[in-house]
Amino acid sequence: MAEQEGITCKKADLSEWYNEAVLKAGLADFSAVKGFMFIRPYGYGIWEQIQAVFNAMLFRTGHVNAYAPALIPERFLRKEKEHVEGFAPEMFLVTESGSGKLDERLVLRPTSETVIYDAYAKWVRSWRDLPILYNYWNSVFRAEIKSTKLFLRTCEFLWQEGHTVHATEDEAMREVLAVLELYRQLAEEVLAVPVVLGRKTEREKFAGAATSTCIEAMMPDGRALQMGTSHHLGQNFSKAFDIAFLDQNQQRQFAWQASWGVSTRLIGAVVMTHGDDRGLILPPAVAPYQAVIVPIFKDDTKAVVLKEARRLAETLAVRVHVDDRDGYSPGWKFNEWEMKGVPLRIEVGPKDLEKRQAVLVRRDTGAKSAVPLATLHAAVAEILEDIQHALLKRAKKLLADQTHHVQSFKDLEKTLEEKRGFLVAGWCQSRTCEDHVKDKTGADIRVVPFEPISQDCVICGKPGIQVYFAKAY
Amino acid sequence: MAEQEGITCKKADLSEWYNEAVLKAGLADFSAVKGFMFIRPYGYGIWEQIQAVFNAMLFRTGHVNAYAPALIPERFLRKEKEHVEGFAPEMFLVTESGSGKLDERLVLRPTSETVIYDAYAKWVRSWRDLPILYNYWNSVFRAEIKSTKLFLRTCEFLWQEGHTVHATEDEAMREVLAVLELYRQLAEEVLAVPVVLGRKTEREKFAGAATSTCIEAMMPDGRALQMGTSHHLGQNFSKAFDIAFLDQNQQRQFAWQASWGVSTRLIGAVVMTHGDDRGLILPPAVAPYQAVIVPIFKDDTKAVVLKEARRLAETLAVRVHVDDRDGYSPGWKFNEWEMKGVPLRIEVGPKDLEKRQAVLVRRDTGAKSAVPLATLHAAVAEILEDIQHALLKRAKKLLADQTHHVQSFKDLEKTLEEKRGFLVAGWCQSRTCEDHVKDKTGADIRVVPFEPISQDCVICGKPGIQVYFAKAY
Numbered sequence: 001m002a003e004q005e006g007i008t009c010k011k012a013d014l015s016e017w018y019n020e021a022v023l024k025a026g027l028a029d030f031s032a033v034k035g036f037m038f039i040r041p042y043g044y045g046i047w048e049q050i051q052a053v054f055n056a057m058l059f060r061t062g063h064v065n066a067y068a069p070a071l072i073p074e075r076f077l078r079k080e081k082e083h084v085e086g087f088a089p090e091m092f093l094v095t096e097s098g099s100g101k102l103d104e105r106l107v108l109r110p111t112s113e114t115v116i117y118d119a120y121a122k123w124v125r126s127w128r129d130l131p132i133l134y135n136y137w138n139s140v141f142r143a144e145i146k147s148t149k150l151f152l153r154t155c156e157f158l159w160q161e162g163h164t165v166h167a168t169e170d171e172a173m174r175e176v177l178a179v180l181e182l183y184r185q186l187a188e189e190v191l192a193v194p195v196v197l198g199r200k201t202e203r204e205k206f207a208g209a210a211t212s213t214c215i216e217a218m219m220p221d222g223r224a225l226q227m228g229t230s231h232h233l234g235q236n237f238s239k240a241f242d243i244a245f246l247d248q249n250q251q252r253q254f255a256w257q258a259s260w261g262v263s264t265r266l267i268g269a270v271v272m273t274h275g276d277d278r279g280l281i282l283p284p285a286v287a288p289y290q291a292v293i294v295p296i297f298k299d300d301t302k303a304v305v306l307k308e309a310r311r312l313a314e315t316l317a318v319r320v321h322v323d324d325r326d327g328y329s330p331g332w333k334f335n336e337w338e339m340k341g342v343p344l345r346i347e348v349g350p351k352d353l354e355k356r357q358a359v360l361v362r363r364d365t366g367a368k369s370a371v372p373l374a375t376l377h378a379a380v381a382e383i384l385e386d387i388q389h390a391l392l393k394r395a396k397k398l399l400a401d402q403t404h405h406v407q408s409f410k411d412l413e414k415t416l417e418e419k420r421g422f423l424v425a426g427w428c429q430s431r432t433c434e435d436h437v438k439d440k441t442g443a444d445i446r447v448v449p450f451e452p453i454s455q456d457c458v459i460c461g462k463p464g465i466q467v468y469f470a471k472a473y
Numbered sequence: 474m475a476e477q478e479g480i481t482c483k484k485a486d487l488s489e490w491y492n493e494a495v496l497k498a499g500l501a502d503f504s505a506v507k508g509f510m511f512i513r514p515y516g517y518g519i520w521e522q523i524q525a526v527f528n529a530m531l532f533r534t535g536h537v538n539a540y541a542p543a544l545i546p547e548r549f550l551r552k553e554k555e556h557v558e559g560f561a562p563e564m565f566l567v568t569e570s571g572s573g574k575l576d577e578r579l580v581l582r583p584t585s586e587t588v589i590y591d592a593y594a595k596w597v598r599s600w601r602d603l604p605i606l607y608n609y610w611n612s613v614f615r616a617e618i619k620s621t622k623l624f625l626r627t628c629e630f631l632w633q634e635g636h637t638v639h640a641t642e643d644e645a646m647r648e649v650l651a652v653l654e655l656y657r658q659l660a661e662e663v664l665a666v667p668v669v670l671g672r673k674t675e676r677e678k679f680a681g682a683a684t685s686t687c688i689e690a691m692m693p694d695g696r697a698l699q700m701g702t703s704h705h706l707g708q709n710f711s712k713a714f715d716i717a718f719l720d721q722n723q724q725r726q727f728a729w730q731a732s733w734g735v736s737t738r739l740i741g742a743v744v745m746t747h748g749d750d751r752g753l754i755l756p757p758a759v760a761p762y763q764a765v766i767v768p769i770f771k772d773d774t775k776a777v778v779l780k781e782a783r784r785l786a787e788t789l790a791v792r793v794h795v796d797d798r799d800g801y802s803p804g805w806k807f808n809e810w811e812m813k814g815v816p817l818r819i820e821v822g823p824k825d826l827e828k829r830q831a832v833l834v835r836r837d838t839g840a841k842s843a844v845p846l847a848t849l850h851a852a853v854a855e856i857l858e859d860i861q862h863a864l865l866k867r868a869k870k871l872l873a874d875q876t877h878h879v880q881s882f883k884d885l886e887k888t889l890e891e892k893r894g895f896l897v898a899g900w901c902q903s904r905t906c907e908d909h910v911k912d913k914t915g916a917d918i919r920v921v922p923f924e925p926i927s928q929d930c931v932i933c934g935k936p937g938i939q940v941y942f943a944k945a946y
Contacts, residue, residue: 029592031542032549033579038592041537041607048538064514065521069504069629070543070581070612071565076505089571092544094581097616098562106506108543108567108581119502119511128800134514138612139543143570156542327601 006339007279014221014272019150021271025280025340028150035148035155039264042340043151045288046267047158051137053190053285054160054262057182063133063162068116070138071106076114079240083113086207090142092155108141113208113233113259116163117241124165124255126246131175132165151268152225152473159263165243165255169234172256173211176232179260180213183228191266192283192391193217193273194399195227196422196468198447203434209259210234216446216468218402219272222420224446224470227269230260273395274364280341281363283391284384289321291380292342293358296330296349309348312358312373316380320346338363343387344380364390409437409458412469416441423469426455433459443469479812480752487694487745492623494744498753498813501623508621508628512737515813516624518761519740520631524610526663526758527633527735530655536606536635541589543611544579549587552713556586559680563615565628581614586681586706586732589636590714597638597728600720604648605638624741625698625946632736638716638728642707645729646684649705652733653686656701664739665756665864666690666746667872668700669895669941671920676907682732683707689919689941691875692745695893697919697943700742703733746868747837753814754836756864757857762794764853765815769803769822782821785831785846789853793819811836816860817853837863882910882931885942889914896942899928906932916942 007024009017022028027043030036039047055065071094077084092108095101109115120132137160144155151157162179166172180197187195195215205212209231217225238244238254247253274281284290293313297305306324313320321342323333330347337345347359357370360379364387371379402421406412412423427433427445436459438444447468457464480497482490495501500516503509512520528538544567550557565581568574582588593605610633617628624630635652639645653670660668668688672678678685682704690698711717711727720726747754757763766786770778779797786793794815796806803820810818820832830843833852837860844852875894879885885896896916900906909932911917920941930937 029595031588032591033542033544033546033577036542036544038542039540041539044539045537047540064518066514066517067512067520067612067631069506069509069511070614071506071509071629073506087571091571092567092579093569093571094565095568096566098560098564098566099616104506106565115504115506118505122502128798139540141543143572156544158540325601 006335007277011275011277018272021275021279022150035144037150037154042288043267046286047264049286050266054186058135061178063135066134066136068112068136070109072109072115074105074107076118077107079114080208080237083208092141092143110140110142112136112161113237117237117243120165121241121243124243124245127167127248130165130167130245135160135162151264157263159261162260164258169256172258173232175258176213176230180215180230183215183262187215187227188392190285191270192388192395193269194396196447198449201434201445201448203431204444206231208233208236210236214447217269218399218422220398222402224472225269227266228262231258233257233259274391279339282341282343284343284388287343288319289342290318290384291320291344291346292337293320293322293346293348294330294333295324296347301350305348305350308353312376315377318380318384344383362387406458412458413441416443420471424466425458425469426464427467428457428460428462428464433457437469443471446470446472479808480750484748484750491745494748494752495623508617510623510627515761516740519759520737522759523739527659531608534651536608539607539609541585541609543582545582545588547578547580549591550580552587553681553710556681565614565616583613583615585609585634586710590710590716593638594714594716597716597718600640600718603638603640603718608633608635624737630736632734634734635732637731642729645731646705648731649686649703653688653703656688656735660688660700661865663758664743665861665868666742667865667869669920671922674907674918674921676904677917679704681706681709683709687920690742691872691895695875697945698742700739701735704731706730706732747864752812755814755816757816757861760816761792762815763791763857764793764817764819765810766793766795766819766821767803767806768797769820774823778821778823781826785849788850791853791857817856835860879931885931886914889916893944897939898931898942899937900940901930901933901935901937906930910942916944919943919945
């Protein structure tokens, strides 16, 4: 790879670096329509890994996938007052077809509660029909007015939205928390991005929810990133859409509901959390290629080296790619795969083959080791596992370093200005004090931990609980 | 299952039967917006099987998946003249967002050639960038004016669209035919729906293509169903969108392109081809559940029977579901799973367990057999394979019975009126004679076989080639 084809920014300049890394690694590109994103195969490959892992989690917990229409009658969105207020400014409206004006204005789904719950109202009759544990993989549309950022802020993004229906409030809350725990596992154990968990404040909750819970990560520039949300909808929507059932005593009851989602934003979190000045570093669990074999040959050794490289690829039980392209030097290929963040590079040349070995190079540390071909299978598996753990460990340290306990508003302001990060502070649970921090500093309450710890409010000094403030993406 | 919960129509009344079967088996439902479809988990489960099988085929042949934006500037569609003429009447237009009129009218993708090729023009520079072998799973939108039919004719449907770019015309044509062969395998070997292959006439080809090829199936009511299309686009789009590359001699060349797709319409074909008066019959290769275990118990035997049913499920290497619901009789469950078309039912009751056996019931023939538990694993695999073959064999016979060779236009008209089906006849390759048949009978040319067989035109008597006429969905 030529110099100018690599990453030219330092990661310390996160915003510029991020754009360049995403574009040059071939994860995504801007589309001709402002605010829209084209997800290229390498980025989509990460999404496919996330889908596979999360589908397995969903399957184990009794969920099934379905598909709901992308167009929603505008009147549906008006049925739940808070919901429409939250989403109205962001709606895209379909008003015409090729044959003229539509009778009814249709909204491109910004989220599918309303169109799905209209259908659930038809399907739910009896307690026997519950629970409904459906998940939907699709794309949603939000007319963002702020500047576009690939994977993080675009007018269309891919996600999954779960929509479940339960007979009791308790069962719905158990679902909310069980899914949040799946999200934590996905973030930490698969993406190697550590998160804090908790609920949202009234101000920050999902439009239409009774309670919103979330996982939040901390990016290297000190800004928080919401990674996933899981909402208890109470009976807000079941009453608006008439989702009711006859219970075992033949009494008609409104159902209790939950909804939850994670999006392609997760890919943005992975890029920002793990990358370095040379480009991406992908956790093995989501890397489209976990290892790349770069054969090193000249004309006279090409046939034998390529043959051996392909044979080795077949013996490995990981997602491996043999880069057999002509016309690119091994060094060029090394640089390209480093930029693309493939966790492990395997070099095989004529001298290695003579010694019956391959050279392994870790993307995260750059450490090189020569490994006998006979034990390559085990060595690769072991190193990949180690990389997965090392990335999480490093990210956890970063999270700890960026989490600051503050005792006064002055301290909070100063720390925010100097370091950003999570500011752990007391809050009296009043909207006034929450608004005050937001207005003065731009930080909001990202998470209210589930286990309350008493601490006096950082604004008014009244008794309160610990919460996490941060500026956010 | 109570009488009225089952299918009430005979399959001979195909249209009514189809609606009832799709709705009652829980494959899909109508949405609140006219023309739109909600795909329920059981229907989506079939689609997931199709996706898994086809993704494996794509992976083996070097294709990768990606995602392109759903909204396309209206001006893009105007760049290829035939293309926009073909799609303009069916477009849904986004003209407003929550914050007001859009600067530019956007079309909800009816198909994504234009938005994808705009991006390809940026990415393709050199012969080294070719071929591009990308596939896209998404949903597309077509404002249909005719009546809605679930899976067959809806305003939004799920599909995959492949968009490939090649250095030479030959290579593009090889891609077109290679994908058509994958589609044939998918239809015949997975869905057990036999097809005829060939190219479309100029009149029937895809708007913007140089040559369209397709696979066509024959439904039990004698109407043809287009199952998949694979188009050679020539340089029509590469010239309109400026997709050009420097070849190995540093000469600038326009690229050659192919596009191809299959949709959720395949599910409609499966339902119509294999079902019977009692409901669906799903080929094992795409059935979400290949077998269902129905435990037969009373209060005192419940624990032991359920335990054994679950243990058996774990020993089977197929997609199996244990129907452990309370409050439904075994007979009710038998009827429900028959309606839903699960290929194999496994009954396990206390008497069976005493004899260390289970009773297997095939959905396609109703044949019952008692099988020792010790050999259940092998017996289930064998029966499922046999069902898969038997369904294809039966469907092939149906196709043969519905294929009629005709020698005169009178014969063609009469056969169409009496039996419909494929009418194999000579055609002089003139638009006049093609239009004549369409205008007089409603039948069009579905397929021009790749290997031409000489036969005089059924209209004008001039020398011609054999083609397949039919009325179509």
